[in-house]
Amino acid sequence: MTIASRLPFEIIRDPAAMRARAEDLRRDGRRIAVVPTMGYLHDGHLSLLRAARAAADVVILTIFVNPTQFGPSEDLARYPRDEAGDLAKARPCGVDLAFCPDVAGMYAPGAQTFIEVRELQRPMCGETRPGHFAGVATIVAKLFHLTQPHVAFFGQKDYQQVALIRRMVRDLDFGVEIVACPIVREADGLAMSSRNAYLAADERAQALALSHGLAAADAAFAAGERDVAALIAAARAPLDAAPAVRVDYVELRDADDLTAITTVTGRAVLAIAAFVGKTRLIDNRVLGAKA
Ligand code: AMP
Secondary structure (H helix, E strand, C coil): CCHHHCCCCEEECCHHHHHHHHHHHHHCCCCEEEEEECCCCCHHHHHHHHHHHHHCCEEEEEECCCHHHCCCCCCCCCCCCCHHHHHHHHHHHCCCEEECCCHHHHCCCCCCCCCCCCCCCCCCHHHHCCCHHHHHHHHHHHHHHHHCCCEEEEEHHHHHHHHHHHHHHHHCCCCCEEEEECCCECCCCCECCHHHHHCCHHHHHHCHHHHHHHHHHHHHHHCCCCEHHHHHHHHHHHHHCCCCEEEEEEEEEECCCCCECCECCCCEEEEEEEEECCEEEEEEEECCCCC
C-alpha cells in the first residue's frame, strides 16, 4: 500500500451511500477495516484506528451512539458527543472514511429485528443491563452490512462484547475477521473510557479501585491462589474500601466462553463493573497475562 493510493478523506452519513461506497471499494480490491465506536474518542479508540491502519487498505471509523444498547434509565441523552473533535483526533491515525449516521437513518420506523447471542449475553453486564447486548449485536451486524469490512477492531476493555461479537460472526457466517486490542489506560492505571468524563475529581481518584482490584487479584493469582472465591475477595477489597464505589459485579470466568468456574485451571478473565458515584465503569484482566 503506497501513500499515493490512499483515498481522500470523506464523511458519509447516509447508510445507503455507505453501503454503495463499500461495495465500490471491494470491487476495487481494497481490504476494508472498520472500527465501530460511539465517539468522544480517546487514546483507546485511537489505538484501534492505528491497528486498523496497519492491517488494511481502507480504514472506516463509525461514530454512532446506538440508542438500542441503552436501557431506559441509562445515559443515552447525556452521552458525550464531539464529532468535530473526534475527526480531528482520528484523521492523523490514518482514517480514510468516517461513517456518522443518525438514528433515523439506522432504525427505520417499526424496526423489530434483533440479534441475540443467547448464552454470552446473559451473565455479567447482561444481568444489570437487560437488552444491552441485543442492541450491541444488532448494531454491529448492521454496521458490518453497511461497511462490508474484511476485518473489524474492538477493545478488550469491553471483554464480554468482543466474546459475543466473535460468536455472532461465527454463528451467522459474517466472514469478518475480529481483532481484539489491549486495554489502553491512563498513566495511573484507570482504563480509558468516554464515561470517565462524567467523574468529579474525588470520584476520579476513587475510580482507581477498579484497576487496583484487578491488580490485587492478579497478585494473589501469581502467588498461587486458584480458588475463585478467594481471588474475587482479593479484587473486591479495594472496591469495598472506596466510599463512592458501589460494586455491580466482580466475576471470574472462563476467558473464552465466559462460563462460570470455581477453580482456575485454564485461561480465566476477572471482570469488574462498578458505579463510581452515578457513573458505571468496567474493567477486566486475564489472570496471569500481561496487564
Ligand atoms: P465505545 O465508543 O465505548 O463504544 O468503544 C468503541 C470501541 O473502543 C470498543 O471496541 C471498545 O472496546 C474500545 N475501547 C474503549 N475503551 C478502550 C480502551 N481503554 N482501550 C482499548 N479499547 C477501548
